[in-house]
Amino acid sequence: MDMQELVRAWSGRDVAVLASTTAQLKQLRRNEDKITGRDVSRVVLRDPLLTLRVLRFAQSKKTSRQPTEITTVEHAVMMHGITSFFREFGAVPALELVLKDDPAALRGALGVISRAHHAAAYARAIAAHRHDIESDEVTIGALLHDLAELLIWCHLPQAAAQIEHLVDNARGLRSAAAQTVILGFSNVDLQLALAQAWNLPALLRRLMDDSHAAQPRVVNVVTAVALARHSAHGWDNAALPDDFRRIEKLLGMNEDQSWRMVRQACLQAASNWQDYGVRPTAAWLPLEPGEGGAVSPQAAGAVAQPDPEALKNTLQQLAAAPPQSESMALAALAMSGLQRGLGLQRLVYAEVDPSGKRVEFRFLFGEGQSDADAKVFSFELGAAHLFGRLMAKMQGLFAGGANRAQLAALLTDGQRSRMGGGDFLAMSIFAGSHPKALVVAYRDPPDTPIPEAMYAPFKAVCLALSQRLAAQRPA
Numbered sequence: 001m002d003m004q005e006l007v008r009a010w011s012g013r014d015v016a017v018l019a020s021t022t023a024q025l026k027q028l029r030r031n032e033d034k035i036t037g038r039d040v041s042r043v044v045l046r047d048p049l050l051t052l053r054v055l056r057f058a059q060s061k062k063t064s065r066q067p068t069e070i071t072t073v074e075h076a077v078m079m080h081g082i083t084s085f086f087r088e089f090g091a092v093p094a095l096e097l098v099l100k101d102d103p104a105a106l107r108g109a110l111g112v113i114s115r116a117h118h119a120a121a122y123a124r125a126i127a128a129h130r131h132d133i134e135s136d137e138v139t140i141g142a143l144l145h146d147l148a149e150l151l152i153w154c155h156l157p158q159a160a161a162q163i164e165h166l167v168d169n170a171r172g173l174r175s176a177a178a179q180t181v182i183l184g185f186s187n188v189d190l191q192l193a194l195a196q197a198w199n200l201p202a203l204l205r206r207l208m209d210d211s212h213a214a215q216p217r218v219v220n221v222v223t224a225v226a227l228a229r230h231s232a233h234g235w236d237n238a239a240l241p242d243d244f245r246r247i248e249k250l251l252g253m254n255e256d257q258s259w260r261m262v263r264q265a266c267l268q269a270a271s272n273w274q275d276y277g278v279r280p281t282a283a284w285l286p287l288e289p290g291e292g293g294a295v296s297p298q299a300a301g302a303v304a305q306p307d308p309e310a311l312k313n314t315l316q317q318l319a320a321a322p323p324q325s326e327s328m329a330l331a332a333l334a335m336s337g338l339q340r341g342l343g344l345q346r347l348v349y350a351e352v353d354p355s356g357k358r359v360e361f362r363f364l365f366g367e368g369q370s371d372a373d374a375k376v377f378s379f380e381l382g383a384a385h386l387f388g389r390l391m392a393k394m395q396g397l398f399a400g401g402a403n404r405a406q407l408a409a410l411l412t413d414g415q416r417s418r419m420g421g422g423d424f425l426a427m428s429i430f431a432g433s434h435p436k437a438l439v440v441a442y443r444d445p446p447d448t449p450i451p452e453a454m455y456a457p458f459k460a461v462c463l464a465l466s467q468r469l470a471a472q473r474p475a
Contacts, residue, residue, distance in 0.1 A: 001159075003185045003193060009150060011197035014076040017050040018113070019094035020275040029086050037077035040085060041136070044073045046272055048097065048116045048143045048150065052198070055140075057088055059199045069201035072136040095154070096399050105157030106166065112150040114278035115228045116143050121269035123224035125261050129251045132217065140227075141207030141221040148191035152183075159183060162336065169339075169365045170332035170349075177467045184322045219250055227262065231281050311341030311457055318464045327351070327469055328362065331437065334465040335365035338441060341461075344425075344455050348440040352391075357381055357390060359438055368444070376414035381435065386410035387426065396427030396462060398455040422446025425455060427462040431469040439465075 024043045028035055044050050050075060062069070070076045077085050099106040106139035123142035126255065127135035153160040159182050166178040176186040183190075195205045213216045223246045230237040247258045263285060270282035314337025321330060328351075335347040347365040352358070361377040363369065381391055386407060390397065399407040400423035406418055419442045429437040439462055443450055 001184045003190055004122055006190065007193045007197050008230065010155065011194060013339070014092070015049045015053060015151070016095040016098045017053070017089075018047045019096045019151065020048040020274060021050050022094055025086070029090060032086065035082065037074045037082065040077045040082065040399075041072070041074040043351075045072075045120065045136070045139060045143065046112060046117060046275055048147060049087065050092070051140060051143055052147060053089065053092070054085075055200055055204070056198050059201070060393040071201045072134070072140065072204050088439070091457065099154065100470065102157055104161060105153055108153035108157060108160050109150055110276045110278050111232075112153060114273070114276040114280070115232050116150070117226045117272065117276065118231075118266065118269045119143065119145065119228035121265040122227050122262065123220055124222045125265035126224060126247065127217075127250065129253075129261065130216070132220075136263065137203060138207060138217055138220050138224075141217075142205055142224045144204070145191075145208050145221060145225045146187070146229075148187040148194060151194075152187070152190075154437055156183075165336055166329070166332040170328065170335065170363045171369055172363060173328050173332050174326075177326040177329040181321050181325040181333055182317070182371060193355065204392070216250065219246070222407055223247060223250065231266075233264075234284050235286060306343040307340050311337055311461065313337070314341060314461060315464050318461075318468045321468060323472070325468075325472070327436075327472060330465060330468050330472070331362070333459050335439070338439075338458060338461055339365060342441075343458060344441040344450075344454075344458075345444045346419075346442050348373065348377050348438070350438045350440075352381065352435050352437060356434075362437075366444075372414070372418055376412065376418045377438070377440070385412050385417070387438055387440070390426060390428045391438060392428075394428050394466065395429040396425070396455070396459050398449050398450070398452055399424045399426070400452060420444070420446025422448065423450035425450065425458045427459060429462060429466045429469065431466065431472070436469050450453070 006044065021043060028039060028043065044054055054073050054076050056071070058070040058079065061080060070079060072378060095109060096106065099109065119142040120139045124135050124139045127138045132138060149160070152163075160389035163175070163178045163182050166177050166182070167173055170178075176188065179186045185310045192205065192209060195208060206212050206215075207218055207221050209218070210222050212336075213222050223243060226239070227243045227247075230239045230243060244255065244258050244262070247253065247262070248255065249257070251261075253261070266280075266282045266285060273280040314333060317333055317337075318330065323335070329449060331349045331351075335349055338344050338347055345366045346368070347363065348361070349363055350361045353360045356381050359378060361374045364373050377387075379385070379388055389410070404423055408421065419440075422443055422445075424442040427439065428435060428438045429439060441450075441458060
């Protein structure tokens, strides 16, 4: 996928806006003579798509006599007039209608918009405590920070869904690494290229660029965006304590003060949740710091029936993955293909550590990862059990039917217990002549047999991963 081609295609294309935004603008227009630029701005800043359109419009009308760039929506409305605003934006297509035939794309897009709305609320709260006189600028920086991800959901929904699937299942995989292995570039790279093509104000481009994180206002935006992302599915994310510590350092707050500020901003963001139709983060807020357990809004769904096309696509994607792809992202891509292509619910990926002497568990692709996995799927190279023997050379096995009991007897008690005693597939992954990783696949429930015919495609994907990892090794 060529990033510059996407930039050229998307930079010249108008974007749709939320249906709720068009309805609210119609309501405002009925009282056009009585409203102010701030009234219009309040509506626009709930919608990153319309915010983008307004800023692009303002920049396109910029003249040599205009001494400064327009960096807020209210300023843009004041400069060009409310009547001009409604003439330009009074009748724009609704996102819900544009994506009505692709519910998954609409769900993904609305999820990003809801998260952006929360990020904007956190950024505004932090700015208020910093006495930032132009809080709308950091609010817009947070609101538009993940705009590239939103546009990918709108225009490349299959790629967006695959990236989401990798990150959700391969614990510890960075979003940027998943984006690179699927798209060939990161969302950040695409975002900055689009912002340049759209001629967005330099100040806003800087606020949206994490590489300027030494500046307090950029720290505000980066922290707000991270907080929104990490709390999007509950308040148990392991990265949240770091987000709160960053807030406390930036604002000179203690833990209780930072929590109360975030909680208030979260509740304010929740008041507009019906605009997006996405359950707000406030719905599973603990009442006080440390209270309550995680309440995830996502229930584990059944794995789809085997999809041979997904398997074929995975082999093609592994072969075409860019040279800068991280090994963990390549592994997650392979595990995703095995899960969707073969219907294998549990896929263990364990990797040889930098010392070259030990295999360390990395992730369980599928629901149900626990601390037990790190114990039973980590071991010294040369261990006497079945998986240790498997790592002696590149080889695979199918444990099912008549040979399952014999092979299972060579596992440790912990490994047998963790896999439930059912059929399983396993293969060692080598990068050239060097042992690299172990892949183990099994079913849940364990009494569901694995057909022996699955071994050949399982092995094919593992071989493709091995070849791709070999290509990643430094010369």
